Amino acid sequence: MQTTKPKILIVDDASNWRVTLETLLKSYGFGVTAAANVLEASEALQHGPYDAAILDVRLDAFDDDNHQGVSMVLNAAHQKYPYMRFVVISSYYSEAEVRSFAPRDVKLAYFDKNNLPFDQFLQTLRQLTKENI
Numbered sequence: 451m452q453t454t455k456p457k458i459l460i461v462d463d464a465s466n467w468r469v470t471l472e473t474l475l476k477s478y479g480f481g482v483t484a485a486a487n488v489l490e491a492s493e494a495l496q497h498g499p500y501d502a503a504i505l506d507v508r509l510d511a512f513d514d515d516n517h518q519g520v521s522m523v524l525n526a527a528h529q530k531y532p533y534m535r536f537v538v539i540s541s542y543y544s545e546a547e548v549r550s551f552a553p554r555d556v557k558l559a560y561f562d563k564n565n566l567p568f569d570q571f572l573q574t575l576r577q578l579t580k581e582n583i
Contacts, residue, residue: 455481456579457499461491461523462506462539467563471504478572480579491523499531501579506563507540507548521551528556535578537571539563 458480462468465486472484483500485491507520520538527534536558538548545560552558559574561567 455479456501457481457483458575458579459491459494459498459500459503459527460484461487461503461520463487463508464506467506467539474568475575480575488522492526495527495530500527500534502535502537502575503527504537504539504575507538507543524552524556528553537561537575537578539566
């Protein structure tokens with residue numbers, strides 16, 4: 451049985467999503483660190499480990515086709531913490547597209563930001579963090 455709070459890293463350039471997820475997850479007993487961009491995520495990864503990360507695909511508010519940021523964070527986090535799990539959320543990319551630019555051996559779940567079933571999202575996050583025990 452896990453005796454400490456699961457540690458979650460949230461990386462999303464949209465402050466409304468970042469703050470909402472952080473507030474909700476803290477209320478459900480998760481330890482949360484939030485980052486707004488790749489640079490902040492890189493810094494936060496130095497203070498890990500984390501059980502899981504919630505990543506928005508598009509980390510550049512000015513470029514709708516940008517997925518390089520999330521690719522960089524996924525690769526860096528997976529390399530530093532191979533057991534780390536990921537929940538990727540996006541309004542712009544499909545699950546197949548997300549999986550195409552993620553490392554093949556990474557454990558990730560995908561959710562569409564336009565239709566986020568919070569109960570299922572929370573259950574998935576709990577399951578992913580439980581697997582790290």
